[in-house]
Amino acid sequence: MTDIVRTRYTEAHPGLGDGADPVTTEIIRQGLNAAADQMKQSLIRTAFSPIIYEALDFAVAFYDADLCMLAQAPTLPAFMGTLGFCVQEAVDGVGGPGAINPGDVILYNDPYGTGSHPQDAAMVVPVFVEEGEALVGYAVIKAHWLDIGGKDPYCTDTVDVHQEGTIFPGVKLYDAGRLVSDVYRMILANSRMPEMVIGDINAMVAGARTGAEALTALVRRYGIDTFRRCVARMYGHGEALVRSWFERLPDGVYTAKSVIDSDGVNGRPIPFGVKVTVSGSSVTVDLTDCPDQVGGPVNCPLPSTVAAVRIAVAFLAGAGEQPNEGHFRPLELVTRRGSLFHPVRPAPCFMYGIPSDHAIELIIRALAEAVPGSVPAASGGDINALVWWGNREATGEPWADGAPHPVGQGGSPVSDGASALMYISESATRLTPAEVWEARNPWRIERLALAEDSGGPGRHRGGLGLDLSFRVLEDQYLTSALARTALEPWGLSGGLPGRPNRLTVEYPDGREEDFSLKTRIFLPKGALVHLRTGSGGGYGPPSERDPEAVHADLREGYVTLEHAQRHYPHAF
Numbered sequence: 001m002t003d004i005v006r007t008r009y010t011e012a013h014p015g016l017g018d019g020a021d022p023v024t025t026e027i028i029r030q031g032l033n034a035a036a037d038q039m040k041q042s043l044i045r046t047a048f049s050p051i052i053y054e055a056l057d058f059a060v061a062f063y064d065a066d067l068c069m070l071a072q073a074p075t076l077p078a079f080m081g082t083l084g085f086c087v088q089e090a091v092d093g094v095g096g097p098g099a100i101n102p103g104d105v106i107l108y109n110d111p112y113g114t115g116s117h118p119q120d121a122a123m124v125v126p127v128f129v130e131e132g133e134a135l136v137g138y139a140v141i142k143a144h145w146l147d148i149g150g151k152d153p154y155c156t157d158t159v160d161v162h163q164e165g166t167i168f169p170g171v172k173l174y175d176a177g178r179l180v181s182d183v184y185r186m187i188l189a190n191s192r193m194p195e196m197v198i199g200d201i202n203a204m205v206a207g208a209r210t211g212a213e214a215l216t217a218l219v220r221r222y223g224i225d226t227f228r229r230c231v232a233r234m235y236g237h238g239e240a241l242v243r244s245w246f247e248r249l250p251d252g253v254y255t256a257k258s259v260i261d262s263d264g265v266n267g268r269p270i271p272f273g274v275k276v277t278v279s280g281s282s283v284t285v286d287l288t289d290c291p292d293q294v295g296g297p298v299n300c301p302l303p304s305t306v307a308a309v310r311i312a313v314a315f316l317a318g319a320g321e322q323p324n325e326g327h328f329r330p331l332e333l334v335t336r337r338g339s340l341f342h343p344v345r346p347a348p349c350f351m352y353g354i355p356s357d358h359a360i361e362l363i364i365r366a367l368a369e370a371v372p373g374s375v376p377a378a379s380g381g382d383i384n385a386l387v388w389w390g391n392r393e394a395t396g397e398p399w400a401d402g403a404p405h406p407v408g409q410g411g412s413p414v415s416d417g418a419s420a421l422m423y424i425s426e427s428a429t430r431l432t433p434a435e436v437w438e439a440r441n442p443w444r445i446e447r448l449a450l451a452e453d454s455g456g457p458g459r460h461r462g463g464l465g466l467d468l469s470f471r472v473l474e475d476q477y478l479t480s481a482l483a484r485t486a487l488e489p490w491g492l493s494g495g496l497p498g499r500p501n502r503l504t505v506e507y508p509d510g511r512e513e514d515f516s517l518k519t520r521i522f523l524p525k526g527a528l529v530h531l532r533t534g535s536g537g538g539y540g541p542p543s544e545r546d547p548e549a550v551h552a553d554l555r556e557g558y559v560t561l562e563h564a565q566r567h568y569p570h571a572f
Helices: 022-046 082-093 181-189 194-222 224-247 302-317 353-366 434-440 547-556 561-567
Strands: 004-008 058-064 069-072 105-108 120-128 135-144 169-175 252-260 270-279 282-286 331-336 385-391 398-403 443-450 466-472 476-481 502-506 512-515 517-523 528-532
Touching (some): 022 058, 022 224, 069 082, 224 302, 282 302
Antiparallel strands (some): 004 331
């Protein structure tokens, strides 16, 4: 038995879309996107935690009965493609499609089916319509819970999946519309912050039900047969769009290599490579050139490896459309079971996003050779997640919060990189406003600014990273989930690298310490936490930068005079 696994995307119902009216197809496509957005807005309006309603750390999508993605609202790209695995495993967990009924809500958070840590839990609502109550598809939400009983609310040092949180391997939270109280009580018993978590769970249930109602209304409006024919044509359009992009590339094998800082436990660098094969209108991404699964939690389960490939392809070839299953039919993914990108239980995987994010950037870099002049330099390459928790000084009440933080984007053949944007895997999330942070949490924001001189020099410089300083007002704990702290974001075509990510804690006694992956850092009252997010690499030789652009950067405060004179002497 071979350990090599090929994940392909096959066409459901070939030929079904032939003859479907193109206008009706487009109306249904936009209706699906609007329904997904309605599900998203319902969740935002009712969630308890800022990580959901402010940071938008969730994804919502519809799948058809064959588990093909109908639509995903602009939410967390890192979950692109993983929700199909969630639905499959959730439904199998309760006995298969024959065991589900109208009114069911299935809870699922097994990392090997969700692709992420147990805190990213999914709610799956089956959608039935008339015609004998036929199963049409599923409305699904996956969102981050503040705590579900792991060794810590956020972990960078786990050594097996059982330390990472309570696992619900496909159980009904609602059975035919009735709450299953035993499951509900188990959730409450396994969270340090049950009131926050249950508030978010209720919001997820409401959001998924809202989505199911919107999908049902759309199907009933056009009838199940017309809906299915138009969906098949919609998938065909998405496929044709992506194939047309790859058809313009020269056939060939394109490779790139990089190094992950460490696995969070053993401290050793983790080298890996990617091989991208373009053949006609098809593309194969091979991630077998990587170590066996490692002892720390940076293993990336297959669903999130799939998501990484999908994000890279959508970034390059998706033409800005909201994706559906058809966009991914030209893709094949090759992995090796038991490896970093296809671990097997019980390998820890809490920090799965580190290799996933790294793979996205490396796939794009590999294709720079195939499409010269079309691919940007590297970004800061990480979401720079920080998670804080403790007990409030006045009341003893437990609290927690967490968020990703933006990085500079790489310079491109046509422009400077954007400054302080979320990394592509979190591009639909947003930075929580300082006013919300300070109102809810015992911090004070003492600095929040674009970091001058941080962008990689080039004809088009890299985007700037962010300098952010938190003054700690009460004793608390922090988990730092920073990656790419050693590797500088690479430039392209002669551009210079940007700065890596960095976290420094300045203690009240004057001592300073840097952290990357570190769980449960004790922060005494008065400490100052400095986050310096990475910048983008430059594109093209700095000597070719327009002198006026250099002076504009000086006027805006993006660079200092010393930096400009050192890297762009021709401008003076």
